[in-house]
Amino acid sequence: MPTPGLDGYTPPWQLPEHDDLAELARDFFTKEVLPHAGRLERQGHPDRDHYRRAGELGLLGLSVPEEYGGGGGNFTHEAVLIHEQTTCGEGSLGLAVHSGIVTGYLAAYGTAEQKRRWLPGLASGELIGAIAMTEPGGGSDLQSLRTRAVPDGDDYLVTGSKTFITNGGLADLVIMAVKTDTSQGAGGISLLVCEVAGDPPGFRRGRLIGKIGLHANDTAELFFDDFRVPAANLLGGPDAVGTGFFQMMRQLPQERLVIGVGAVAAMQRAVDLTVAYAKERTAFGKPLLGHQNTRMVLADCVTRTRASRVFLDDCITRHVRGELDVATAAMAKLWLTEGQCEVVDRCLQIFGGYGYTTEYPIARMYADARVQKIYGGTNEIMKELIARVL
Numbered sequence: 001m002p003t004p005g006l007d008g009y010t011p012p013w014q015l016p017e018h019d020d021l022a023e024l025a026r027d028f029f030t031k032e033v034l035p036h037a038g039r040l041e042r043q044g045h046p047d048r049d050h051y052r053r054a055g056e057l058g059l060l061g062l063s064v065p066e067e068y069g070g071g072g073g074n075f076t077h078e079a080v081l082i083h084e085q086t087t088c089g090e091g092s093l094g095l096a097v098h099s100g101i102v103t104g105y106l107a108a109y110g111t112a113e114q115k116r117r118w119l120p121g122l123a124s125g126e127l128i129g130a131i132a133m134t135e136p137g138g139g140s141d142l143q144s145l146r147t148r149a150v151p152d153g154d155d156y157l158v159t160g161s162k163t164f165i166t167n168g169g170l171a172d173l174v175i176m177a178v179k180t181d182t183s184q185g186a187g188g189i190s191l192l193v194c195e196v197a198g199d200p201p202g203f204r205r206g207r208l209i210g211k212i213g214l215h216a217n218d219t220a221e222l223f224f225d226d227f228r229v230p231a232a233n234l235l236g237g238p239d240a241v242g243t244g245f246f247q248m249m250r251q252l253p254q255e256r257l258v259i260g261v262g263a264v265a266a267m268q269r270a271v272d273l274t275v276a277y278a279k280e281r282t283a284f285g286k287p288l289l290g291h292q293n294t295r296m297v298l299a300d301c302v303t304r305t306r307a308s309r310v311f312l313d314d315c316i317t318r319h320v321r322g323e324l325d326v327a328t329a330a331m332a333k334l335w336l337t338e339g340q341c342e343v344v345d346r347c348l349q350i351f352g353g354y355g356y357t358t359e360y361p362i363a364r365m366y367a368d369a370r371v372q373k374i375y376g377g378t379n380e381i382m383k384e385l386i387a388r389v390l
Contacts, residue, residue: 009306011313013076021077025084028057033090044208045169045218046092055125064103069120074320079261086265089361091368092216094167100258102129105175109236109247118173130171132162132222149178149192156192158227168220169208172197177244186245191235202227213367253329257315259376260332263340264312266365267305273362274347294350301343308339327389334382337372344369
């Protein structure tokens with residue numbers, strides 16, 4: 001992406017403005033967030049001030065229209081931000097969800113009033129966004145949602161729970177998938193925008209979930225007990241009731257592309273770190289890179305990373321043109337996350353025992369990578385989606 005890797009590859013969609021954005025993002029992550037990495041990991045969530053600072057710098061809502069406080073760009077700008085965050089090794093801020101997914105739902109489906117109400121706050125960092133689909137006992141099967149929203153005057157009363165919610169610990173705004181008609185399958189699902197700042201009556205945050213990786217990002221359980229949400233908060237307005245499943249299906253390709261961007265950036269970072277280590281570390285009288293096996297492993301990793309970047313950039317180009325189909329997005333999510341886990345694992349092996357210690361970034365990258373094959377739809381589901389077009 002904007003920072004060429006070992007192979008000097010540059011994305012075909014790259015413009016000078018992307019280089020400027022990459023430099024700004026890199027400076028923010030390395031100078032203002034990473035110095036606090038240890039503390040953020042111990043507390044299990046990012047600092048709100050870092051969201052606000054990102055907003056001040058214009059790093060949030062990059063694809064949100066300027067009239068709603070955003071950057072007026074497109075998905076390529078969001079991709080640059082995610083790429084730089086990953087290659088810097090910053091994992092606390094849930095920007096992939098906040099800017100890469102939540103603002104996309106509002107921009108695509110929100111009424112003019114809903115956009116005016118919420119997008120400026122998300123772009124400034126005053127609001128932190130999350131999306132809540134997954135429920136206890138149910139993951140990728142979105143049609144089996146049990147969280148209910150029952151009409152009550154001018155409101156909906158929401159009852160149910162959500163789990164594994166990225167940004168759930170700090171979120172002020174949660175786009176939530178609910179059942180508004182339990183007699184229907186997909187047609188009974190709607191999306192409600194829930195304002196949860198200050199933990200209003202009927203809403204409760206559960207514990208921050210302990211994870212094997214991504215320790216500095218807040219992943220939480222959310223509980224709703226007759227939580228009152230104005231009917232005006234139905235995403236898309238009253239005519240959009242029952243369209244939530246189809247809204248999600250149209251947005252999931254971007255979510256999977258967001259995951260793919262992070263996967264390729266992680267692959268590149270793993271290769272860069274490992275090549276540098278292999279040049280410095282000696283074994284049997286010469287640098288590790290002087291041993292044939294090391295060179296062969298890294299040659300495989302560099303090749304997989306380069307091919308992945310080319311595939312990713314093709315998907316990004318298609319997506320910006322509005323041509324990224326469900327099956328191709330699933331292929332990207334499947335192949336790129338599988339590649340991330342493989343490349344990071346093979347690179348860790350070159351570090352030997354040091355690769356298993358948390359003092360070395362490659363160990364944390366190994367733990368962080370595993371969830372990529374799970375969220376956004378498991379890779380097994382991706383295979384089903386791909387197989388449907390055969």
